[in-house]
Amino acid sequence: GNSVTQMEGPVTLSEEAFLTINCTYTATGYPSLFWYVQYPGEGLQLLLKATKADDKGSNKGFEATYRKETTSFHLEKGSVQVSDSAVYFCALMGSNFGNEKLTFGTGTRLTIIP
Amino acid sequence: DTAVSQTPKYLVTQMGNDKSIKCEQNLGHDTMYWYKQDSKKFLKIMFSYNNKELIINETVPNRFSPKSPDKAHLNLHINSLELGDSAVYFCASSLRRREETQYFGPGTRLLVL
16 A cells, blocks of 8 residues: 655754755556645645656745655755744655545654754 | 644554544545554555545545545544554545645644544
8 A cells, every 4th residue: 555654753953954854655557746844733745746756846945856766755944933833744645536535644753943 | 724634643442443634625635545554654555536436445444435525625534443454544535536746734633433
């Protein structure tokens, strides 16, 4: 079955540091890949997505590139802010009909200190 | 206007009780979902409905019964609550099945004592 593995947290960085959160996946076919973010006390929000190999998703300064050869979708940001503190979830949706659910990684809690 | 809303926001109850959580979306979406997030933040889908039809039913105890009276509402009823049911339950919706972007509600924090 499909699965997503992302780096364990928590991750603590200073403001303006470079961020990488690793994500790798296992899936048959050509899944779509996502990063969702959960701010404290809120539901999840889509941060970015990529639907085919070599696509780059980007939003709010965050980027992730769909790498089929390494089955990865690492999240990066060049300069983090305190407001980026949240839990980040990598997820995939299978490409097969009937396999249309989102499978999430375990989440990575990110804390940015001023 | 809130796009996906859930009630109640918090629910504290005793083991063995029956409780319901309600979800409504005003986005005009066809597909709705229930997710369970445990204490370690692990998020797993439970059910999905498309136009009131059940399309995803993961391995969930049959104490959990979803009901969709119309495509804007998806409620979750839980019978005989157990300690292990304590979690945050999220409702979500998407424009159609296999639509990649899902919109999540704020969650219902359930604590079973």
